[in-house]
Amino acid sequence: MTKHKRRELPSAVHDGEEYKPGDCVLINPDASAPAYIARIRKLIQIGPEPEQVELEVTWFYRPEEAIGGRKAFHGEAEVFDSDHQDKAPLAAILGRCNVHSVTRYEALDRRDENDFFCRFTYKPRTKQFEPDRVPVYCMCEMPYNPDRPMINCDTCDEWYHPSCLGLGQQVLQQDNFVCPTCATPQQPAKKSRPGP
Structure with a gap:
């Protein structure tokens, strides 16, 4: 019996769909949890049969999976x-998904359950985020x-x-908006009398 030599593939087909490095995919979870999300780094042929392909992936984490x-x-x-980074069999792919930047996610005309956005990197070994600080808004x-629209x-x-x-949300339709603080007339400061 000859041992099959492992080789990197430019793409592989699973359930009639072609996958390539860089594609984001949903991976079958171990239990009834939501699908895992990964970016394919490499596709490796590990056996003589076309379906014997292993994925080298980088995982995405959902917020509830992180510290x-x-x-x-x-x-x-x-x-x-x-x-x-990890490995998973090609057969574990449930389908394709898209991971966008916040800006691209907001610009989508239509979003579905396979559209995600990312603005942080999580390092599970050190339990740290990058960036570790983000700007804050509103009172x-x-x-x-992005799920809570804002007005400027x-x-x-x-x-x-x-x-x-x-x-109400109807304020988001206004062309011009002035917040309550700016809309309140400012009282002029009282001048104090010089002391005796």
């Missing part, structure tokens, strides 16, 4: 890139979450969640 868990500012479709002082004040250039201002 600290899901926070209020994490979007529903948010995942974290990672430095966690709630939370980082941006034309006067102070600050961003606000309508709900934090006690306003």
Whole structure:
């Protein structure tokens, strides 16, 4: 019996779909958990049969899978890139998915359950995030979450969640917006009299 020599492939086909390095895929989980999300790094032929292909992948983490868990500012479709590399069989692929930057995710005309966005890298060995600080907005002082639309004040250039201002979502349709702080007339400072 001859041993099959492992070789790197430019692509491989599974369930009629062609996959290449760089593609993001959903991987069958061990239990009833949501599908794992990975980026294919390499496809390796490990046996003589066409379906005997191993994936070398980099995993994405969902917020609840990382230290600290899901926070209020994490979007529903948010995942974290990672430095966690692993192997998985080609047959474990459930289908293709897309992991976008926040900007590209927001620009999508249509999103479905296979569209995700990423703005952090998680290092599971050290349990650290990059970047480890993000800007905060609104009076709630939370980082941006694409699931919670914000409106920009034309006067102070600050961003606000309508709900934090006690306003309805219809305010997002306005061409011009002035936040309540800027809309309140400022009282002139009282001059103090010089002392005796």
